[in-house]
Amino acid sequence: MTAYATRRPANRRNRISVPLPTMQQRCHAAPGIGQMSAQSAPRLRHRPLAAAPGAEAAMVNVPDQASPSTTRKLLGALRHPRRTLPAVRRRVVSRVSRKTPESRRRLILANVDVTGLGLEIGPSYNPLLPKSEGYRVRTADHLDRAGLVAKYEAQKRATDRVEEVDYVLDGGRLASIEERFDYIVASHVIEHTVCLVTFLQDCATLLRPGGVLVLAIPDQRYCFDRFRERTGLARVVDAYRAGASAPTEGSVLEHFLCSVRREGRRSWPAGFHGAYRHAFGRPIVVDRRDRAVRGEHVDVHTWVFTPNHFRLLVRDLAAFGYITLREKAFHDTHGSEFYVTMSAEAGGPPLRRPELVRLAAAEASVREPIVFA
Numbered sequence: 001m002t003a004y005a006t007r008r009p010a011n012r013r014n015r016i017s018v019p020l021p022t023m024q025q026r027c028h029a030a031p032g033i034g035q036m037s038a039q040s041a042p043r044l045r046h047r048p049l050a051a052a053p054g055a056e057a058a059m060v061n062v063p064d065q066a067s068p069s070t071t072r073k074l075l076g077a078l079r080h081p082r083r084t085l086p087a088v089r090r091r092v093v094s095r096v097s098r099k100t101p102e103s104r105r106r107l108i109l110a111n112v113d114v115t116g117l118g119l120e121i122g123p124s125y126n127p128l129l130p131k132s133e134g135y136r137v138r139t140a141d142h143l144d145r146a147g148l149v150a151k152y153e154a155q156k157r158a159t160d161r162v163e164e165v166d167y168v169l170d171g172g173r174l175a176s177i178e179e180r181f182d183y184i185v186a187s188h189v190i191e192h193t194v195c196l197v198t199f200l201q202d203c204a205t206l207l208r209p210g211g212v213l214v215l216a217i218p219d220q221r222y223c224f225d226r227f228r229e230r231t232g233l234a235r236v237v238d239a240y241r242a243g244a245s246a247p248t249e250g251s252v253l254e255h256f257l258c259s260v261r262r263e264g265r266r267s268w269p270a271g272f273h274g275a276y277r278h279a280f281g282r283p284i285v286v287d288r289r290d291r292a293v294r295g296e297h298v299d300v301h302t303w304v305f306t307p308n309h310f311r312l313l314v315r316d317l318a319a320f321g322y323i324t325l326r327e328k329a330f331h332d333t334h335g336s337e338f339y340v341t342m343s344a345e346a347g348g349p350p351l352r353r354p355e356l357v358r359l360a361a362a363e364a365s366v367r368e369p370i371v372f373a
């Protein structure tokens with residue numbers, strides 16, 4: 001018996017079966033969690049959501065009385081449907097899956113009691129829990145505030161939200177932090193770590209009993225890693241044993257050689273169509289590779305995941321004694337990222353290994369025409 005729902009198009013000539021994960025497969029939270037949500041935190045300013053994220057945007061507005069320019073656009077669209085329809089589709093898909101910072105925060109913190117003491121790892125230019133908004137958090141990053149501002153200004157990113165960093169790691173281990181936390185949040189960080197096992201071990205060390213680690217992780221299928229292979233268990237375990245202190249030459253080469261943009265975007269939601277383009281030319285690829293060879297820390301995505309592939313990987317790491325944290329809750333990809341909550345007390349995914357293998361395998365390919373501009 002299959003655990004998948006099947007979507008059948010009305011047109012029988014083009015009938016295809018698209019496996020849709022069941023609700024249980026898309027989202028899992030262990031019983032007993034989430035009693036205290038971000039909403040109930042007294043000190044924080046949360047704006048209530050009007051509807052499910054993006055639900056309000058699932059339509060294209062056509063004004064009742066079309067202005068001359070709107071009429072011209074509509075006529076143009078009818079004359080050149082091949083040019084116009086993909087653009088319309090892109091806009092609709094983007095709007096449907098759009099998250100506000102508030103709704104994203106709500107999603108990530110669904111299983112966290114934010115009244116406790118938190119640690120945000122790698123907030124850099126985009127803190128999820130800004131101290132300036134009253135969150136009781138410490139922050140850890142690889143540079144201090146001035147260093148982060150300089151780094152991200154050079155990348156032409158807005159730096160007005162960069163906050164003071166409480167623990168500047170500068171190559172040191174997270175486990176050197178002496179405070180202990182009720183929760184740790186790391187958004188778009190785990191894929192940057194030099195050693196995945198050490199990172200998860202250190203997070204376990206920093207958590208108080210009952211504490212949780214919440215990870216927001218980019219989905220390989222919907223970001224610039226689209227044409228990289230997902231990380232296998234062998235690489236993760238071997239990197240742990242090798243004890244590397246900076247991203248390896250191979251990781252840096254692959255990251256810069258394979259990074260793509262899609263219609264100029266670094267990430268995009270499922271269903272978004274558009275041409276790909278390589279993000280970096282050969283001189284940049286060679287320069288970054290050579291820096292890594294010289295021992296410089298070149299920031300890259302060391303690890304590449306899809307949701308169930310990640311769940312399987314950490315399940316296996318826990319099952320064979322490399323880490324103590326296990327999955328407590330899981331939320332499948334929304335937009336271009338997915339969410340995993342882990343704790344030492346949790347039991348792991350509520351799925352048997354073969355089922356996770358099957359789900360991870362199903363994520364290995366994306367059905368879409370691949371076009372490079």
Ligand SMILES: C[S@@+](CC[C@H](N)C(=O)[O-])C[C@H]1O[C@@H](n2cnc3c(N)ncnc32)[C@H](O)[C@@H]1O
Nearest residue numbers: 121122123124126140141142187188189192193
């Ligand atoms: C892409 S940024 C993420 C920024 C932000 N959290 C967000 O969601 O947009 C990655 C951040 O993770 C930090 N980082 C990567 N590995 C880390 C580690 N092992 N310990 C602490 N910070 C780390 C980097 O310094 C960088 O600030």
